[in-house]
Amino acid sequence: MKITKVKQSQKEEATMFELIPVNRRKNLIPSRNLFWQDMDTLFDQFFNDSLLLAKPSENHGMRVDIKDTQDAYMIEAELPGISKENIDIKIQGNLLTLSVSQDEKAESTKESYLVRERHVRSLQRSFDVSAVDKDKISAKFENGLLALQLPKKEPVKPDSRKVDIE
Secondary structure, eight states: OEEEEEOOOSSSSOOGGGEEEEEHHHHSOOOTHHHHHHHHHHHHHHTOOSSBSSOOOTTOSOOEEEEEOSSEEEEEEEOTTOOGGGEEEEEETTEEEEEEEOOOOOOOSSOOOSOOOOOOOEEEEEEEOTTBOGGGOEEEEETTEEEEEEEBOOOOOOOOOOOOOO
8 A cells, every 4th residue: 555755854844845755664673464464365376366367566557357257257357548459469379468558759859857656668468377268269349348257168068968878
């Protein structure tokens, strides 16, 4: 969880330009809550989702929601400021890889930034699609939201037949 800490200057008032981003977790002294965090991590690793190959780190830029419906898995990713042309979805074997790249635009070097947090980014996320009908995967991108529909494979029915007796 990120909070913003106001830098105290010699003035009584802080201006907008004196706001400094701070990561609160790094400023805390370890406490008894670490035990519960470790327990949560242990259970999360044991009961992880089979679609995700890796959990996003705290600084990961592409976060997704995955829904499990009766017929399909639904993956939604918010990609604000990204155009459709900069999104690439590839399937190789049982791996679906979602890649996003944003081209850097030429900027004037005359400007002097106090804080610059927006930057060019390249993101990638992979999913195990072994339980999915790969030929029927569809994607839709609208208003910065990428929605993937991954239909589940039909369950394999056991082959059974009656044998006639002579």
